[in-house]
Structure formats: C-alpha cells, structure tokens
Amino acid sequence: MxxxxxxxxxxxxxxxxxxxxxxxxxxxxxxxxxxxxxxxxxxxxxxxxxxxxxxxxxxxxxxxxxxxxxxxxxxxxxxxxxxxxxxxxxxxxxxxxxxxxxxxxxxxxxxxxxxxxxxxxxxxxxxxxxxxxxxLCLKAHAPQWIQQRYLPGIVSGQCLPTMCLTEPQAGSDVGLLRCRAEPTAEGRYRISGSKLFISGGEHDLCEDILHLVLARLPDAPPGSRGISLFLVPRRLDDGAHNGVRCDGIEHKMGIKGSATCSMLFEGASGWLIGAPNQGLAAMFVMMNSARLHVGLQGLGHVEAAWQNAAQYARERRQMRAVQRPVGEPASAADPLHYHPAMRRTLLELRATSEGLRALGYWAAHLLDQAEHASEPAERAIAHQLTGLLTPIIKAYFTEQGFQQASRALQVFGGYGYVSEFAIEQTLRDSRIAMIYEGTNEIQANDLLLRKVLGDRGAALQQLLALLREEATAASAVAVCTALGQALQQRCQDLESAWQQIAEQATLDAEYPYRAAGDFLPLCALVLLAFAWCRAARVAQALPEHDERRAAKLETAGFFFAWLLPQADRHLAGLHSARQPLAFLS
Structure with missing residues (x-):
C-alpha cells in the first residue's frame, strides 16, 4: 500500500x-x-x-x-x-x-x-x-595517518561511522558526560564508559564500524570545556575485536529498522581527533552536517505523505462535492480531492513539500559555495548564511514532517490509523527527528541567542537583504507583484521583531528563551515566502506548455493566502513572551 x-x-x-x-x-x-x-x-x-x-x-x-x-x-x-x-x-x-x-x-x-x-x-x-x-570531521581534524587509514573506508562504504555523545545522565547537556579517556605509552587512549541512543552502534551491514566518541581526559576541566573527541574502531588492524560492545537495543515508537544501541566501552583503544579538550568544536563539524540531513528527513516525510495522500484522495470516493472541475459530470460520490476540506489539506502538503525542498537545496548549495566559491567574500557570506539557516532547517523541517504526516493521515480517515496503509508508519517515523541532533527547542535557542543576538543581527541582515532583493524582482513581474509586496512586508515584520527582542533582552534576560519558540517558525515562514515568491517568478520563464508554470504561481498564491498568515500568530507569541512564565509547584 x-x-x-x-x-x-x-x-x-x-x-x-x-x-x-x-x-x-x-x-x-x-x-x-x-x-x-x-x-x-x-x-x-x-x-x-x-x-x-x-x-x-x-x-x-x-x-x-x-x-x-x-x-x-x-x-x-x-x-x-x-x-x-x-x-x-x-x-x-x-x-x-x-x-x-x-x-x-x-x-x-x-x-x-x-x-x-x-x-x-x-x-x-x-x-x-x-x-x-x-x-568532514575527520578530514578537518584528524591526523594525516588517521585520514589515510580510515577515510577511504567511509568514502567507499566499507565501514560506517557512529556519533557517540549521549550518556544516561547526559542528554542535551553534554557537559555532564563521564566517559573517560586514559592515555597510554603507545600514543593511544583507553576509552571507558557507556553511551546510549547510538544509531547504528552495531549492525550487520558492513565489516567495520567507526565510533566517534566524546570522553574526558584525566586532567580535563569540568563541563563542556573538558571534552575531547576520539576515534574508536570496532576492530583493530590485527583483526582483534576492540573493547567496545553493544549491550542492548531500544524498542521504539518508530524507525524500528534502525538499530538504536546502548554501547559499552571497556578500555577500548582510541585515538584523539583534534586538540585535547576541544572535542565539541571538532564534533560540531559532524553535527552541523547531520542537522541539515535531519532537516531533509522532515522534507522526505512531507513528500511521502503528500504523494500517498494525493493518490488516496484521487481513488477514494465519498459523497457528492458541492462543485466539480469544469466539464466533470455529477455523480453519486466524488473523489475526496474534490471536497474543499481535502483540497485545502492537499494544497498545504504540496506547498510545504515544494517550499521546503527549495530552502533545503539552497542551504546545501550554500555549503558548496562556502567551500568552493572563487571569491573569499562570497565564501564568507555563504558560510554566514548556512550557520543561520541550519537550526531553522533542522527544527522547522522536522516539525513539518510530523505535522504534515498527521494532516495526510486525516485524508485517509480510519484507514490511515491501521497498518495496512503506511501513513501511520510515516507519522511514527517522523516524530524522532524533532528530538535527536539537538531538540527543536535547543535549535530555537541556538538561532535566536547565538546566531541572531550573538552577532547583533549581522547574519540576519545579510539574509534579509537577499529576501528583499527577491521581493523587488518579483514586484516587477506583473503576475507576481502582490507576492513581492507581501514578502517586503514580512521582511519588515521580521526585522522589527528581532530589534524589539534585542531591546527587551536588555530588560529581561530570560525573555529571548521564552521568545525563541516563536521566532524560529516566524523566520521559517518568511523564508518560505521567499521560496514561493522566487518559484512563482522564475516559473514564468518556463515555456507556456510547461504545467509547472501555472502550478507554481497557483501554489504560491495558496501559500501567501492560507499559510503565511500563521506568521501573525508567531508575532503575537513574541509579544506574549514578555509575560514571565510561572514556575510549576
């Protein structure tokens, strides 16, 4: 099915x-x-x-x-x-x-x-x-001999890596981790401790598994300033099994075919990656890539939900629709996609999927420019923009993956709740992406506190300049003028919002943390307005017979009329966040 x-x-x-x-x-x-x-x-x-x-x-x-x-x-x-x-x-x-x-x-x-x-x-x-x-992490931080020894295996797929951060007492707060690394006379380290929620910690897909493990050296300072990164292979070069083993897997709500493992490191041999006590800096190279990929998980779930809901809505006939497409004869029961409630849901699924795709691919394209652009200034701007976009993509895309899967399930009615129709699996599988690789609440804090307030809005102003440039270009195209004007207004709303947040933060240190949960989706909606404004504009250059030309303009109109007004709710939420939250007894 x-x-x-x-x-x-x-x-x-x-x-x-x-x-x-x-x-x-x-x-x-x-x-x-x-x-x-x-x-x-x-x-x-x-x-x-x-x-x-x-x-x-x-x-x-x-x-x-x-x-x-x-x-x-x-x-x-x-x-x-x-x-x-x-x-x-x-x-x-x-x-x-x-x-x-x-x-x-x-x-x-x-x-x-x-x-x-x-x-x-x-x-x-x-x-x-x-x-x-x-x-990317090993290429940037590992000694040359480790790169030569292990990178070809990752590139070829002969071995697969893991990311071992979380411990039973240290989830989002990695500064609490206790895993130890003892140096040896041979230049190795003996890694001891336990990790949990390790995706692919043990499996039968390939010969070797390379664990990238956060641990503490004996003289490490407390907290996150005292964390180092180590490479720990499952097998050593002589074929002997290293001192690392899986002692159980989780029984989960979704992604059940993915082995989520508890791992024990019992004096396992490992090698330092990067500088001592600088493990988080090295690991963040890996995590930033992972966060973009997690955002793409959300996009994948929206697309799969949209495809299956649209197919079901074409096939399932229920009741007579009030209106039908021109030339379509009346019948006792019409396809679900004729009914207004279902048309609205399906259009939201399509608008979300295609809008997220443009933004997600743009972020990846910026990564290419940050590394390979010929001009240093161009590389710097691309790097700045990807830093700003990463928490938005991770958090907003994954939330939409879950929310849109839920909306798609509604199209199926009762059939959507049973396992014969796999939309219920999509709903379950999508939920985890809002949690791992930094919860969406942490992404919202990272965006507002570090990426916007942290640089006094420099990256945000750079982004707004690009969005306003698109709004101006769209306004010059007759069929897109209203979209361009609406995007200009939303850019002004976003700029005013962060300025007011900056002012309020000087009076109330907790305010930005209360406001972050509305600021991130506000940014995402303005970015989607940019995505659809540009899509509608560039589609006009397609041949008249290309169905995408009309479809992009139509879907852009739906987004601006039906979905973009959600930004007003988040603007109101920023105002409500001025009221302190009570402590629960």
Whole structure:
C-alpha cells in the first residue's frame, strides 16, 4: 500500500531554475565538469534506487525491526543487501574528495539523494545518515595517518561511522558526560564508559564500524570545556575485536529498522581527533552536517505523505462535492480531492513539500559555495548564511514532517490509523527527528541567542537583504507583484521583531528563551515566502506548455493566502513572551 516516486520534475525545477546551479557550477573549478544533464542523471538513478530497492523494504523493516542476540544486531531482511547495492553503486562517495576515492559532486546533489533515501526508507537511511558528517570531521581534524587509514573506508562504504555523545545522565547537556579517556605509552587512549541512543552502534551491514566518541581526559576541566573527541574502531588492524560492545537495543515508537544501541566501552583503544579538550568544536563539524540531513528527513516525510495522500484522495470516493472541475459530470460520490476540506489539506502538503525542498537545496548549495566559491567574500557570506539557516532547517523541517504526516493521515480517515496503509508508519517515523541532533527547542535557542543576538543581527541582515532583493524582482513581474509586496512586508515584520527582542533582552534576560519558540517558525515562514515568491517568478520563464508554470504561481498564491498568515500568530507569541512564565509547584 506504500507509494513513493522521486519528484524528479520538481527537483529539476529547484536545481536548474530556482537555484540556477548549473550556471554556478560552470564558473567553479571544483564542479566545471558537471552540467544539468549529468546532475539529473545522478538524481534519476538515485530515485530509481529509492523506488525499486528501498521503498519495498520500508514496511517490512517496520514490522520486523532489529534483533539483538549475544551482542550482535541483525537488521531487517533485505537491509544488508540494499546496503551492498548502495555501495556498489558508488553512492557513499558522491560528495567526497576524488583524492580519497570520492566523486567530487556538490553537496546539493547529496541533499537531493538524501531526501529520496529518507522519503523511501527512513530507518535504512539512518545507517549512513552521519557518514558524510563523520567524513568532514575527520578530514578537518584528524591526523594525516588517521585520514589515510580510515577515510577511504567511509568514502567507499566499507565501514560506517557512529556519533557517540549521549550518556544516561547526559542528554542535551553534554557537559555532564563521564566517559573517560586514559592515555597510554603507545600514543593511544583507553576509552571507558557507556553511551546510549547510538544509531547504528552495531549492525550487520558492513565489516567495520567507526565510533566517534566524546570522553574526558584525566586532567580535563569540568563541563563542556573538558571534552575531547576520539576515534574508536570496532576492530583493530590485527583483526582483534576492540573493547567496545553493544549491550542492548531500544524498542521504539518508530524507525524500528534502525538499530538504536546502548554501547559499552571497556578500555577500548582510541585515538584523539583534534586538540585535547576541544572535542565539541571538532564534533560540531559532524553535527552541523547531520542537522541539515535531519532537516531533509522532515522534507522526505512531507513528500511521502503528500504523494500517498494525493493518490488516496484521487481513488477514494465519498459523497457528492458541492462543485466539480469544469466539464466533470455529477455523480453519486466524488473523489475526496474534490471536497474543499481535502483540497485545502492537499494544497498545504504540496506547498510545504515544494517550499521546503527549495530552502533545503539552497542551504546545501550554500555549503558548496562556502567551500568552493572563487571569491573569499562570497565564501564568507555563504558560510554566514548556512550557520543561520541550519537550526531553522533542522527544527522547522522536522516539525513539518510530523505535522504534515498527521494532516495526510486525516485524508485517509480510519484507514490511515491501521497498518495496512503506511501513513501511520510515516507519522511514527517522523516524530524522532524533532528530538535527536539537538531538540527543536535547543535549535530555537541556538538561532535566536547565538546566531541572531550573538552577532547583533549581522547574519540576519545579510539574509534579509537577499529576501528583499527577491521581493523587488518579483514586484516587477506583473503576475507576481502582490507576492513581492507581501514578502517586503514580512521582511519588515521580521526585522522589527528581532530589534524589539534585542531591546527587551536588555530588560529581561530570560525573555529571548521564552521568545525563541516563536521566532524560529516566524523566520521559517518568511523564508518560505521567499521560496514561493522566487518559484512563482522564475516559473514564468518556463515555456507556456510547461504545467509547472501555472502550478507554481497557483501554489504560491495558496501559500501567501492560507499559510503565511500563521506568521501573525508567531508575532503575537513574541509579544506574549514578555509575560514571565510561572514556575510549576
């Protein structure tokens, strides 16, 4: 009963028209070999893999889950074979350095591939979800010999990494962690302690697992200033098993085919990554990549929910609609998508999916520019913008993944609540993304406290300048004038909001923390207004017979009329946050 087809035409629209990425690649030495045709060939092949290999395993993985016996984890039937097919296709190497065996393709294409993997099988995609972040972390901070020894295995897919942060007493507050690292005469460290909620801590997909572990040196200062990062392989070079083992897996609400492990490190051999007591700085390279990928999980869930709800609404007939499309004869029962309540839900699903895709791909494209743009100023601006966008994408995309899956389930009625229709699995699978890689509340605090107030609005002003530039361009196109004017107004609303927050923060130190939960979705809605304003404008350059030309303008109109007014609720929430919250007794 599960349906997923990669939305290739919309992906092409975003990559070629909304972003105009091929033009940027042609002027960039790192990507000058890449053109639009080759890029879409990569995307199409990934879509075929997702549709033919991963999607059929999605429900099976949910039913079977993972099995744990005597320290070993067996993944659901077909998962290991799918990983081998993924490796043979060269997919782990997509955006990696060619000198390390990678293909050297942009992170924009990596983002498109990841969206499809998560949409078709979130649990399976968890095993490789942090691989690129681990690759970036080791490439930036590991000694040369470790890079030469371990990076080729990550690039080829012969080994998979984990991120070992959380401990029973230390969840979001990593400063409380107790895992210890004792130096040895050989230059190694003996890692001892326990970690939990470790995705892919043990599995049967590949030969080796590389654990990136946060731990404390004997002379480390307290709190987060005393955390170091270590690489701990499951097996040593002589083939011996290292002193790390899984002692159980979690039984979860969703993503049941992903092994979420409790790990014991019992004097395991490890090597320091980066400087002593600077582990968080090194780990954040990995976490920032992971947060973008988690945001893409939300996008994948919205897209899958939209596709399945739209298909069901076309097939299911219930009652007579008040109005029908022109030329459609009356009948005793009409498809659900004729009824206004369902049309509204389906349009919201489509507007959300396509809007998030534009923003998510833009962030990935900015990552490429931050690393490869020819001008230092251009790299600096791209780096600044990605820092600002990352918490918004992680938090807002994942919230929409859950909320839109819930709306899609409503289209199915009672059938949506039973397992034969997999929308209930989408709802369950999507919920975890709002929690891991930094809860959405932490993302909201990070955005407002560190990324906006922390630099006195410099990055936000840079972003607003880009949004206002688009508003001006759209206003000059007759059919988009009203959209451009509305975007200009919302930019002013957002600028006024952060200025008022900055003023109020000088009077009430807790105010920004109370306001953060409304400030982030306000930013996200203004960004979506930007996404749809630009989509409607650039779509007018498409040929008249291209159905996307009218569809983009129509969906943009729906977003501005029906969804953007939610910004007013968040503006009101910023005002309400001036009232202190009572302490519960």
């Amino acid at each position: 599960w349906h997923y087809q990669a939305p290739l035409r919309d992906m092409q629209f975003v990559i070629e028209h909304w972003l105009q990425a091929p033009q940027a690649w042609s002027g960039n030495a790192a990507f000058e070999f890449l053109d639009a045709a080759l890029a879409m060939q990569v995307v199409e092949q990934a879509g075929q893999f997702s549709h033919e290999v991963l999607a059929p395993l999605n429900a099976r993985g949910d039913r079977q889950g993972c099995r744990f016996e005597a320290g070993c984890v067996q993944t659901p039937d077909g998962f290991a074979a799918a990983w081998q097919a993924y490796v043979e296709g060269g997919w782990p190497a997509l955006a990696c350095d060619p000198q390390l065996g990678g293909q050297g393709l942009p992170q924009l294409l990596e983002a498109a591939v990841q969206e499809m993997l998560y949409a078709s099988n979130h649990a399976w995609a968890m095993y490789s979800g942090i691989a690129h972040g681990a690759y």
